[in-house]
Amino acid sequence: MEIRFTLNHNNVTVVVEPNLRLLDLLRNKFNLTGTKEGCSIGECGACTVIMNGKAVNSCLVLAGQCEGAEIITIEGIDKDGKLHPLQVNFLKSGAVQCGFCTPGMIMSAYALLLENPNPTEEEIKDAIAGNLCRCTGYKQIIEAVEKSAKEVER
Amino acid sequence: MIPVKEILLPKTVDEVCRLLQNNNGLSKIIAGGTDLVPGFHIESPRFTSIERLIDINNVNELKTVSVVDDHISIGSAISFSELISNPVINEKLPLLAKASRTIGSTQIRNRATLGGNFINNAPCADSVAPLLVYDAEIKIKSFAEEKIMKLQEFLVKPYVTRLKPDEIVTNIIVPNPSEKFRGDFYKLGRRRAVSISRISLAILLDVNNGLINEMRIASGAVTPIGSRFYDVEQFAKGKYFSDESIKEIAIKLGDRILEVSGIRWSSEYKIPVVQQVCYQLLKKIERG
Numbered sequence: 001m002e003i004r005f006t007l008n009h010n011n012v013t014v015v016v017e018p019n020l021r022l023l024d025l026l027r028n029k030f031n032l033t034g035t036k037e038g039c040s041i042g043e044c045g046a047c048t049v050i051m052n053g054k055a056v057n058s059c060l061v062l063a064g065q066c067e068g069a070e071i072i073t074i075e076g077i078d079k080d081g082k083l084h085p086l087q088v089n090f091l092k093s094g095a096v097q098c099g100f101c102t103p104g105m106i107m108s109a110y111a112l113l114l115e116n117p118n119p120t121e122e123e124i125k126d127a128i129a130g131n132l133c134r135c136t137g138y139k140q141i142i143e144a145v146e147k148s149a150k151e152v153e154r
Numbered sequence: 155m156i157p158v159k160e161i162l163l164p165k166t167v168d169e170v171c172r173l174l175q176n177n178n179g180l181s182k183i184i185a186g187g188t189d190l191v192p193g194f195h196i197e198s199p200r201f202t203s204i205e206r207l208i209d210i211n212n213v214n215e216l217k218t219v220s221v222v223d224d225h226i227s228i229g230s231a232i233s234f235s236e237l238i239s240n241p242v243i244n245e246k247l248p249l250l251a252k253a254s255r256t257i258g259s260t261q262i263r264n265r266a267t268l269g270g271n272f273i274n275n276a277p278c279a280d281s282v283a284p285l286l287v288y289d290a291e292i293k294i295k296s297f298a299e300e301k302i303m304k305l306q307e308f309l310v311k312p313y314v315t316r317l318k319p320d321e322i323v324t325n326i327i328v329p330n331p332s333e334k335f336r337g338d339f340y341k342l343g344r345r346r347a348v349s350i351s352r353i354s355l356a357i358l359l360d361v362n363n364g365l366i367n368e369m370r371i372a373s374g375a376v377t378p379i380g381s382r383f384y385d386v387e388q389f390a391k392g393k394y395f396s397d398e399s400i401k402e403i404a405i406k407l408g409d410r411i412l413e414v415s416g417i418r419w420s421s422e423y424k425i426p427v428v429q430q431v432c433y434q435l436l437k438k439i440e441r442g
Contacts, residue, residue: 001161018207019156021191041192042262043348054235054264060191061265064161065184065209108260129347130259 005069008032008076016063023047023058025066026073034074034103038132045131048104049073055111057130074103077110085148086110093144097135105131109145113152121146156194160206167215170322171297173208177319181206185231186265188258189274200313216269216324219243228326230269230292234281235260237268247328249284249339249356256280256341259348269323272305275315275379282309282380283356284339285326286372293325302327309379334360334367336439340431341374351375352420353428359439361395371407376428377414386410395440404432 004013007030016025026032026049038046040059047058050072077084086106089095096102105128112119112127119127124145133141161184164170174181184190184207193201210216216231219240226246228237234254237243244251257263257271257280271281282305290305297320305326308316317323337358343349354374360367369390374380386407393399408429412421 018161019158021156040195042188042258045259045261048261051264055261056264057188057261059195060187060261062156062158062161062184062187062191062207064207065163065187065211067163068212111260126347127260130261 001064003064003067005066005071007071008073014063018062018064020063021059022049022051022061022063022066022071025063026058026071032073032075036100036103038100038104043130043132044101045104045108045128046101048107048131050107050111050114053111053114055108055127055130072107072110074106077106084110085151086113086144089144089147089151090141093140093147095137095140095144097133097137101131101133101135105133105141109148112145113149117149117152119145119149155197156191157202157204158194158207162206162208163212164208164210165212165214167213167295167322167324170208170210170213171295171320174320174322175297179203179319181208181319183208183210183322185210185267185270186233186262188262188266189270189276210322221246221330224330226328226330227293228268228328230273230323230325231267232269234258234263234266234268234271238263246330247284247288249287249337249358250281250328252339253280253284253341253354253356256339256343256351262348268326272309272380273315273317273323275309275311275313277312277377277379278351278354278375279380280341280351280354280374283354283372283374285328286380286382287337287356287358287370288328288331289370291327292323293327294321295324296321306382312378331358332360334362335370336360336442337370338435338439340435342427342431353424353431355428355431355435357432357435357439359436361440364394366390366393366395366399369403371432373411373428376411376424381414383407383410395436397437400433400436403436404429407432 036046038044042057042060049058182204216229218229237254271279335358339356342353358370372382408425
């Protein structure tokens with residue numbers, strides 16, 4: 001089936017098998033390998049992307065369901081070649097250890113800041129509750145999101 | 155391996171009903187996909203024969219919340235995130251709002267729908283206990299007819315409902331709860347986020363001059379499917395609300411759950427905990 005949607009602010013048209021997941025479409029057809037496959041059942045959040053302004057697990061969305069959607073991945077949040085504040089602060093705060101959960105974490109945080117530019121610590125924890133970090137660097141991750149909120153707001 | 159060969163994207167309920175006509179089980183409705191897609195992934199036998207998916211995310215009439223006369227009508231394809239942020243749901247059906255907040259993660263709540271939660275009829279579906287104490291009914295449509303059924307009747311046994319292959323649940327209809335009711339919902343999982351319920355309890359309570367005028371109680375995860383406990387409700391009716399009487403109610407609830415579920419490996423843990431949860435919830439509701 002042929003689907004049209006916007007991917008990282010560009011219109012794209014692509015022919016997909018109806019049994020293809022959004023995750024596979026991003027990684028295999030568009031080479032956007034920042035989005036990771038972890039558990040494949042919606043529990044770890046490594047595959048989180050933004051769909052129509054909301055964080056979703058791309059392992060649970062079929063590509064065929066994306067007709068007309070707006071999809072943003074970790075590769076689509078920088079501006080004019082400059083990293084997004086979330087990316088900068090994850091690096092500065094030591095919030096990246098093995099790095100596998102990082103793109104998903106950042107996308108969940110990105111979705112949070114779209115809706116709530118000034119989140120409390122509890123709201124940040126809630127927003128990333130669906131993202132597992134096995135290096136357990138949660139404290140640094142929360143700090144990085146807090147710092148970014150202040151910068152994005154300005 | 156995902157067996158799907160075709161995905162259709164209708165925009166109206168009429169179109170959905172037409173597509174479901176003569177469905178021999180090869181077609182299935184998909185909304186959030188948060189049960190279906192992991193089900194495909196683990197090759198659940200419930201889903202291996204599905205060839206055609208009918209995606210209802212573009213059917214706007216299934217995503218509305220409206221107050222009509224004396225009831226609230228909720229579209230079946232509304233996501234839990236939409237429910238949580240809906241002012242009508244928060245004001246009129248606070249137990250449903252609270253239960254919705256405990257489901258999955260932000261990512262799951264952004265996709266998973268209220269209808270999908272009980273149509274799958276998993277024992278742990280968190281929206282079921284609140285919907286049952288609110289006496290929810292559901293509206294079902296097919297190409298040929300439209301009917302309304304009590305949610306409790308719709309739910310048959312784990313993973314089985316009365317939904318026929320050519321039907322769609324379009325609305326959840328909840329009578330406006332009496333303003334005398336106060337209530338609460340509690341969920342116990344193995345962790346706080348992204349957890350499957352081990353025990354959930356929803357209670358509505360109307361105490362007048364110290365007397366229990368009406369109590370409604372429903373559970374999830376401790377019985378084979380979410381259930382109301384009408385005999386416990388009868389037992390509570392007319393009793394003076396006291397520490398003693400709510401202990402008796404909690405004990406009665408535990409006995410009743412044992413009768414329904416039989417002794418399981420987890421009973422030794424679950425029964426005392428569910429009794430304690432019931433006792434604490436009643437106390438908390440009464441304190442306000």
